[in-house]
Amino acid sequence: MTSPDIGRRRLLFTTGALGALGATAAIPSSGAPGPRRKWGAAALVVHNARVLTGEPGAPPREAIAVGRDGNVLATGPSAVVRRHAGRDTEVVDAAGATVMSGIVDGHAHPVGAAVRSLKLSLEHRSFTVDELLDTLRGHLTEKDERGGGEPDGWLEFVDWNPVGLLPAGTVPHHRLLAALPTRRPVALLGADGHVAWVNQRALDLAGITRGTPDPPGGTIVRDPDGSPTGLLKDDALYAVTRQIPGPEGDRLHTACARMFARAAAQGVTSFLDAACTDWELGVYAALASSGRLPQRIATALRLDPEEVADPPEALSWLRDARKEFGDIPKVSVRTAKVFLDGVIEHPTQSAALIDPYLDGDGRLTGRRGDLFADAAAFGRLAVLLDRHGFQLHAHAIGDRAVRTALDGYERALRANGPRGNRHTVAHLQLVHPDDLPRFARLGVVACMQLQWAVRNAWTVDALLPYLGERRHRLLYPARSLERHGAVLAGGSDWPVDPLAVWNQIRTAVDREGTAAEQGALHPGLEGLARAAALRMHTEGAARQLRIDHRVGRLTPGRAADLIVLDRDVTRIPVREIGDTQVRLTLVGGRTVFDAETEEGKAVRADSVLSSLGSSAPPVSSASPASPVSAASAVSPASAGPGPYADRHRACGCPRTAGRGTTARL
Template sequence: MTDHSDEPQPPAPSKGISRRTLLVGGSVGVVVVGGAVAAGISFSRGTPPLAVAKTMIVNGAVWTGDLTRTAEAVAIGRDGVILGVGSNEDIGRFKGAGTEIIDAEGGTVMPGIHDAHQHPLSGAEGAAYPSLGDESVTVAELQERLRGFLASTPDMEPDGWLVVVDWNPAGLTDAIAHRDFLDVLETNRPIFLAGSDFHNGWANSAALAAAGVTSTTPDPEGGVIVRDANGPTGLLKDAALWAVRGAAPELTDKQKQDAYRAGFQLAASLGITSFMDAAGGRESVETFQDLRGRGIVHQRVSVAQTIDADTATDPEGALAQIEDARAAVIKDSGVSVRTAKVFLDGVAEFPAQTAAMLDPYLDGDGSPTDHYGEQYVSTDDFTKLATTLDAAGWQIHTHSIGDAAVRTSLDGFQAARKNNGKRDNRHTITHIQFCTESDYPRFAELEVIANMQLQWATPSAFTLDSLQPYIAPHSYARQYPAGALHRAGARLSGGSDWPVDRLNPWNQVRTAVDRTGSTSETGGPLNASESIDLATSLTMHTEGAAYQLFQDGLTGRIEPGLAADIVILNHNLLTSPIASVSDTTVNYTLINGKVIHDPSRRQ
């Protein structure tokens, strides 16, 4: 298959002088940075190289992606390609009139973060809605917050929608979500709470009525309308939540554009230089091409094409759908389409329990139930789909939380390889909260990438009270098995799943190592034996994710000939305490050699 690609708020700006300056003479022996001499920079006066650097980064702790190779400086050509990596003296050979010097001041210089699984458009748009902040609350506390949101928008009475984001479905501490708790609020407005996990929604009776959801409404493919003796309870799982959420008015074009500008500026400020929209469509492709063309998005963009559960039963129809989206790609737009996304299951936490498990869920007292979760695409249907898409050259990216869904993914990829032969399609399983030990080596054997969101690998509302009582102990002890997969030879890649939680790739990097991160509710780790070391964590968020995105010949490392997608940090990651990694500040973000984030200057 042809690859059609060519290639909270941001941190407060520094009040100090800029660390960037121009080398205005071709034979200058020292660099003047912000009016002062930058210590320790010695430039070679030997034979000049064939190329003159547009930009030189000096005085850094350069992490190239190879721990055996140390460096302190990088030279970047006028075409945005890395010319050289080495000591300050070595890189001084690339100096020339007009070369810009960036002083890293001892901070880590490394490849940009490649976020190989996020939902950036909805992440950016989420900032336009009132937020519950993913907090754990009682029903009374939730109702008080909602009364505040209603009081702040009196112009929306009597029937304007109140859509609230970042509701924590695992964090309602004294009840199970039910429309009755929303119906008692003093309003007739439709109210919809969007779960922070994007797998649960909660609606009041007015919202259900506005969306036409009644006692006789069938469950949609890939979703569940939770019901009791009186009809829908207002709790909606997976595809069912979109039946109600989709009835609410969209943001205005201006609201969307403002949100996108802020959202992608945030991503740049955090060092994200490439990302994959993990659940897009043809419209997403067109939106990203427009945003890149107008300079709102600078990152390299991949857009996975979602195949819903119903379409997944028709492999040829699914192929036609995603090929149509790929046809919308404009050459040299910086947007690529080569991935198909399939949701095999949901999430494991109570009350949803839609992750497909090999062992039954427990009843909370330790006794097995007859509930194994929901597998939205059968093993037989997925095998046929995987075989068809693999033959056509598509990468397949499956949402698989439960160990049964992971096994179905692996079985489908194995069948595709048996039918089609070995191909470089780089199939990927994302999330992998649970996986049986016998399936660990299959990732390497089948060359399947494990894409993981390891900021979740910490004691939290999602891994403690809403999960531990309901999962078999041997499965609970193997949550997010990054260490075991790595030891079994699996290739790891990183992703945030933004906006499922707050975007912070540095906390992802850290939590993969200490399994504690910045949000541990116990102060300790979750399954510490599944940790990986810092170099491995950095690799999965750079080179590993670049490989998943088919950018391994373009980005993901710092070496001559690759594009200068580089970040410069405020400290040396490899010598700092691991807990400090979560609070990393990005001083500069460069894409293709161009500075797109520098808080000391207006962009």
């Protein structure tokens, strides 16, 4: 049920055709009297379309007009909307194509995606030790960012599968990496951003010894005598990653522009960068100044555990960052990010649970995971930041972490009254039923990454024996949250997972998508209606980012952040939603992707080539001679995650151990 091709008239959408929108005088919307209804005021009219305005219960419109200020001027019947066209208005016959609000990604790391795209990738594969060593040997002559090889140049790999070392039960240790014929420091970084496996040389350069204490929020895995094994978890890995040089200057900025172009090709018009430092803010400033920042960017500035424990210091840094970077065009600096726990899957199990983990045979253990921030300190932080107008975005995987976040937000509400900061809890893999009504009552947004809600090795093999059937049926409780009145927002957590927007939306409905290995994950319990899945990735995420007064719906006066699709996503079979292709993406009335231009074709071809590099084979087909590739962490909408593509176990966020230090994945 795809639409017929729009044809050559779509070339009218090129950036040149609408490039003057931002510079012309503002034309008010058509919803008010007097000059606001002036005919001929449109820069663009799209008719013979199926326009989804996003208004509750509203039927699709036939046409949409975009004003010269980049805002929506009118929607309605084609005969009426075309009256807004003047002599210089571009008028396009959409040939029945669907038009809807652009996608708002409520949790992603686009600069991190650019950094990762420049690194060697192990592509989430499973290896025996011998296969892995053979693969690594093939890259010993690779140069690091500074051009270094033997003996000092870092050999860094991303997308390592931390549970894919075969046979099952094989434990990573620096002694295994010692078989490599090199003196170079070697680091294998888990795709989840929460674990690293390094050799002894890397430990030495990072200064990690038997006497090194675990950092707040991190674990140095040790032998019985206390010596580090080379496996580092959570914040412990930053002692290593801050030693590794990263891309800079035009190489980095070009990679960022490439990632943003791919996102535009999938219809993404706004992002929340969910764990920023001043380094990422500097990158955004450079991109904006060079005109290479097509999307709107909200930034969540990452607070370390020490800053969570010292709210005045955290507030001071947030204010300084907002003062320095708050004037970047299209970038907002008014959100703080806090990691409240880790990951839930076996064997790491650092997500904070109310009831203990099971031992795999149904017996309770004494382990409830880790709470990375003291609950009382988080409450004090929430009160202070809320009072000063900052929004909090809390990573919470386990139900105890979710409850801690809600407790902190409730404390802020009681202390300050309603302030409209729309504090958010992200991921929400497990929520205690008693806490479901609290989201609506407290005005807290539930930001979910529902492409993970499938039956595969991560949600079945690594979870079911350790949570039990009762808790397993509560995973990713999207419908339950919606039923209790919560505002749902969608996010990708790109590049922890490939950016696959339309598979993400499909999976929110059928809980299967393209990544399921064992069928759907409790679809009758927690699958969303199609309209709700679309809403959470448009208006819901826009509400989270506090830009819903401007984007998320296509109504007069709002920004013309819109996309033209090749099918009607409201009526096709759910399984076909994941194959949706975007024909056109506008941000503020300006074209940032057009599939029929040479540039648009090149972006789509680039995405397809990237997806070929990132497709991960089944365990049985992993080859010791298989090369690893760069830029493999990014996939287009047409390519869902491979069978062993990592789902989010914790944010794969670029982070630093201190301000002013270049962030690393």
